[in-house]
Amino acid sequence: MLEARELVVMREGRRILDGASIAVRAGEAVAIQGPSGSGKSTLVRALATLIEPDAGTVLLDGRDAREIAPTQFRTRVAFLAQQPAMFAGTVRDNLAAGPALHGKSLGDAQAGELILAVGLDESILPRQARTLSGGEKQRVALARALANAPDVLLLDEPTAALDPYAAESIVALLVALGVRGLSVVMVTHVEAHARSLGGTLYRCERGRLLVDA
Amino acid sequence: MSYVQISLPRLLLSLGLIGVAVVLSRRSRLGLEGDLVWGALRGAAQLIAIGYVLLLLFNHESPSWVLLLLAVMLVAAAATAARRVEHGPPRSVLFPRAIAAIGAGALVALVPVFAAVVPLHPWYEARYLVPISGMMLSNAMNVVALVFERIFASASSEADQVEALLALGATPRQALGHQETATLRAALLPTINGLLTVGLVALPGMMTGQIVSGTAPEQAVRYQIVILYQLVAVAAVAGLIAVAFARRLLFTARAQLVLPRP
Numbered sequence: 001m002l003e004a005r006e007l008v009v010m011r012e013g014r015r016i017l018d019g020a021s022i023a024v025r026a027g028e029a030v031a032i033q034g035p036s037g038s039g040k041s042t043l044v045r046a047l048a049t050l051i052e053p054d055a056g057t058v059l060l061d062g063r064d065a066r067e068i069a070p071t072q073f074r075t076r077v078a079f080l081a082q083q084p085a086m087f088a089g090t091v092r093d094n095l096a097a098g099p100a101l102h103g104k105s106l107g108d109a110q111a112g113e114l115i116l117a118v119g120l121d122e123s124i125l126p127r128q129a130r131t132l133s134g135g136e137k138q139r140v141a142l143a144r145a146l147a148n149a150p151d152v153l154l155l156d157e158p159t160a161a162l163d164p165y166a167a168e169s170i171v172a173l174l175v176a177l178g179v180r181g182l183s184v185v186m187v188t189h190v191e192a193h194a195r196s197l198g199g200t201l202y203r204c205e206r207g208r209l210l211v212d213a
Numbered sequence: 214m215s216y217v218q219i220s221l222p223r224l225l226l227s228l229g230l231i232g233v234a235v236v237l238s239r240r241s242r243l244g245l246e247g248d249l250v251w252g253a254l255r256g257a258a259q260l261i262a263i264g265y266v267l268l269l270l271f272n273h274e275s276p277s278w279v280l281l282l283l284a285v286m287l288v289a290a291a292a293t294a295a296r297r298v299e300h301g302p303p304r305s306v307l308f309p310r311a312i313a314a315i316g317a318g319a320l321v322a323l324v325p326v327f328a329a330v331v332p333l334h335p336w337y338e339a340r341y342l343v344p345i346s347g348m349m350l351s352n353a354m355n356v357v358a359l360v361f362e363r364i365f366a367s368a369s370s371e372a373d374q375v376e377a378l379l380a381l382g383a384t385p386r387q388a389l390g391h392q393e394t395a396t397l398r399a400a401l402l403p404t405i406n407g408l409l410t411v412g413l414v415a416l417p418g419m420m421t422g423q424i425v426s427g428t429a430p431e432q433a434v435r436y437q438i439v440i441l442y443q444l445v446a447v448a449a450v451a452g453l454i455a456v457a458f459a460r461r462l463l464f465t466a467r468a469q470l471v472l473p474r475p
Contacts, residue, residue, distance in 0.1 A: 048380060049467065049469070050376060050379060050380060050469055050470070051469060052465060052467060052469055066467070070379075070382075070467055070468035070469075071382045071383070071384055071468070072382070074379065074380055074381065074382040075381075075382035078380065078381075079380040080380075081373060081376065081377065081380075083373075084373075084377060085371075085373035085374045085376075085377045087374065087377070087378075088391075097378070097381060098381040098382065101378070101381055101382055101383045101384075101387055102382065141377075144381070145380075145381070148381060148382060
């Protein structure tokens, strides 16, 4: 279980997060909605331990994230930026990046499974990752994160840079991953996308989280 | 052996060369005239001053004076290498790290050579120690300046890549790996090019000077070979240390990327 307790993040004297708390159970889907500037991106980045909160705690299975090696924590808790950066090389190289960091290789069968799981065809594997469309990049980034076999998936506005059709299909994909037991936390400013995820809905307002009825 | 003397009027004549650059700068509106004139005067003043300092030093050779001069050279090199870097931390943060990187690089290049290859008697013999140390400090300065200039800029422009790797569970070293490699290659390139073109394009100043002042060319060449190898060592050590410092400035202890605010 991934949990945040009373997170506070200050930037240039302003409270971006002001005591935000959230708990995500195993296999749960959570959508966090809110206007831009409400702190939702900061929250999900703090949950990923990519930024250090000024106060409050992030816990993974009840253990303070500060007691877990960052490399280990982030292998279990994956994070996808709004427009994920592709690494130089092919799609196949990108999928192998996570395991390679931990001294493991990614087999052809696994690469094929991962790319199918995100709704792409195996023929994309030898293509240069940086030449893909926005929607394809988003999916490759998702497959790249899944290669680490994480327990939790954190996504910062995964639909914001996509056309409506691609956005809907990404949300459907996340729903399918949730069904397979992965916890999914998605930040979005689009209410329809938040609702289609079908899980708990939070609203981010002035750095705090409220459960949306 | 006698050599051609440069009289003061002839020295002033050489200022015409700066004049050429000033005229070109003005006609092309580069706005560098002030810098050129200031640089020409400052460079000449510094050289004339070091000429007298060396004269004084040779006449009153003592370890403390020699070490003091080397320390001044080190501080000047570090201050130059730590000049305001775009996307980088302030000079006050870079300066002590530049001292450490340049100093360590110079030590690695100088100590074994003066211990085993060019043994000095006494060990602080200024006419060897000062010019050769100067060349090492100067090369280390350029390498460290290039490293600082490039690593912070690339970490900033490729922050999304670095963070994507961190998010996949990379250590800071892994996450910044590409940027570190590119930076070090760029910083070492001038030194390596120097190795490849020496004798073909460039006839190094020290060798030329030794030959002009009467050293047997064969010995002058041997000195130059040793110096070239020293320059490689100083560049590699100073560059690697500067990169390691930059990495520690770019990440928190919890492997979070923090782009420095100047």
